[in-house]
Amino acid sequence: MVAIIKTGHSIRNIFNYNENKVKEGVAQCIGEGNYPVDVDKMNLTMKLNRLLKQAALNDNVTRNSVHISLNFDPSEIGLPQEKLMDIAADYMERIGFGQQPYLVYQHHDAGHPHIHLVSIKIKDDGSRIDTQNIGRNQSETARKEIEKEYGLVVAQGRKKGEGFELQPISTAKVRYGKIQSKKAITNVLSVVLPNYKYASLPELNAVLQLYNVKADRGSEGSRIFKGGGLVYRILDENGIPTGVPVKASDFYNRPTLKFLEQKFPANKVAQVLHKARVKSVINRALLGNSVVLSGFIGALEKEGVNTVLRKNTEGIVYGITYVDHTTKSVFNGSALGKPYSAKGILERCGTTAKDDHKVVVKKNDVSRRITESNRAKAITNRQGAPPMNSLIKANGDSAIEKLADLLTQAEQAPGYIPGELKGRRKKKKRRGRSDNP
Structure with missing residues (x-):
């Protein structure tokens, strides 16, 4: 079992996220904890108001909501709801939330069975539950104990790289029309946003585009750009946006531009x-x-x-x-x-900016050609033009052009005098004239 705990500013957003899953037919609310009546006897207002009223007992706590997911091995797909409820109750008790009101949702939108727990950090006396390091301490201990008591597949000891992460790019790319757009984008964002270290929107998009998703601010003159808005879009295989964009504020964790910009500085430090x-x-x-x-x-x-x-x-x-x-x-x-x-x-x-598929000759071939070219030049300087077969061998495909240059050039450069014929010239003094004017 793998437990993931997230805290947030809005219990309403977390509640709506899970209830929307229920409306879409990919989840169901299977139970509750510390509510006055059973979940099947409550409407949406009753479910939410129980949480809102207790959260209102302490307005000083800004991050007052808790969203927990308990993820099980794919082989445990047949876990009955009664057992899932028992696991949820034991887990909440062991991490210090046993007396808190909470709702339990079973989701069916992933390749492994999992449940979501929605609760709050404010106790009924108005005090706050400290969640600092709760995942590393209380949750980790609870996970190990529950795995043993309920005979669950042990999460610890998995091979490196295993777990409930985004699948390889080849299989996890979003295909427009295969599943509901918002759900497809959510699956990618839920892994990329909290785990990858990106220090700018283009860097984030470099990851998202691998999965056919893009965070888009719109053109500079657009209303969404001027208002600091952000939408997420699905891309086709050519990188062209397709379908209806989804506003960042429509996702339960609200991955808005402001949210991302707050992560950039810390990610930049972590990149180093x-x-x-x-x-x-x-x-x-x-x-x-x-x-x-x-x-x-x-x-x-x-x-x-x-x-x-x-x-x-x-x-x-x-x-x-x-x-x-x-x-x-x-x-x-x-x-x-x-x-x-x-x-x-x-x-x-050795590639141009436009021809990015240019084949480059081997480095040792380059060195050999340079060496032979230099040797040919030395022979030419000493003895004149080399034989045709040597020229062709040394210079490859360009031999004919170079041969034509040699045959058509002047034998000696204008004013050229061989060194052997140069002698010292003695100045003659003219009679009646001095060298000094």
Whole structure:
């Protein structure tokens, strides 16, 4: 079992998120804790008001809501609701929320069984429950004990990389029309936003676009841009927005532009620890006898780093961003240094900004041709033009052009005098004249 705890400013938003899932037919409210009546006898207003009234006992607590998800192994898909309710009650008791009012929702919109618990941090006497480090301390202890008592699949000891995370890009890309747009975008945002280290909106989009999602501010003259708004859109396979955009404020955790901008400074500091790894991966990818941009990108992917190229309307590459899925860090190329920028990488690959599929000759072939070319020039200086077969061998496909130049040029440059024929010229003094005027 994996437990995830999130606190928030609005119990109403968390409640609406789960109830909307119920309306969509992908969830159901299976029970409650510390309510005066059973959940099947309550309407929406009764469910919500119980939480709002107790939360109002302490207005000084701004983050007063708690949203917990308990995630089970995919093999445990058949857990009965009675057992899920028992697990929820035991878990809440062990983390100090046993006396709090809470609602339990079972969701069916993921590849593994899971439940959501909606509650508040304010006790009935108005005091606040301290949730500092609750995930690392109380929750971790409760998880281990519950796994053992209920015979659940143990989360600890999973192989590295396993868990309830976003699937590989090839299988997790959002396809418009496959599932409801808001749900599809939520699945991506719920993993990317809290886990990846991005210090700007373009860096965030470098990750989101790998999954066919984009955070869009609109054009500079648009009403949404001027108002500091943000929408999330699904992209087709060509990166073109499709379908109806979803406002950031419509998601339960409200991933608005303001929310993201508050995360940028901390993420920028966290990125510093992982710069060296990305640089090292890039440098290794550029080693070897040949360097081709497509091969460079493929080599990075094997190391868990995706490369996002930015091109203008003419197809010219003007930017590059690296997404390291191992450290969950995102770097604009220029932030790593000039050699790692789009221009630097294209130069190191011997590729133009527009022709990013140009095949580059092997480095040892370049060295050999330079050496033979220099040797041919030396022979020419000493003995004149070399034989035709030597010229062709030394210069490859351009031999005919160079041969034509040699045959049509003057044998000696104007005013040229061989060194052997040069002698000392003695000045003759003219009679009756002095050298000094």
